Amino acid sequence: MIKLVGLNNKEFIVNADIIEKVEAIPESLITLTNGKKYLVKESNDEIVRKVIEYKRKIFRGNFD
Template identity: 75%
Template sequence: MIKITGLDKKEFVINSEHIEKLEQIPESVITLTNGHKYLVKESNDEIIRKVIEYKRKIFIGDVR
């Protein structure tokens, strides 16, 4: 799970395993495997960094 900021400046959490596609238009649009889309403040690069960081924590067993 990663924390993301919506355009309304409210943070929410999504399951990074369900991200199907990222688009930059200039906001980032996250499309999940169920078809739901989210407009967020973070750039695609930031989202990718968060996903990698989260997966790294899982693989080393440090999920807090």
């Protein structure tokens, strides 16, 4: 799960495993495998970094 900030400045959490694609429009538009879409303030690079960080924690067994 990764924390993101929507355009309404509210933080929410997304399951990184169901992200299908991320587009810059100029905000980042995240499309999930179930078809839901979210506009967020983070850049595409920030989202990728957060997903990589999350995956590393999972593979290392570090859930802190």
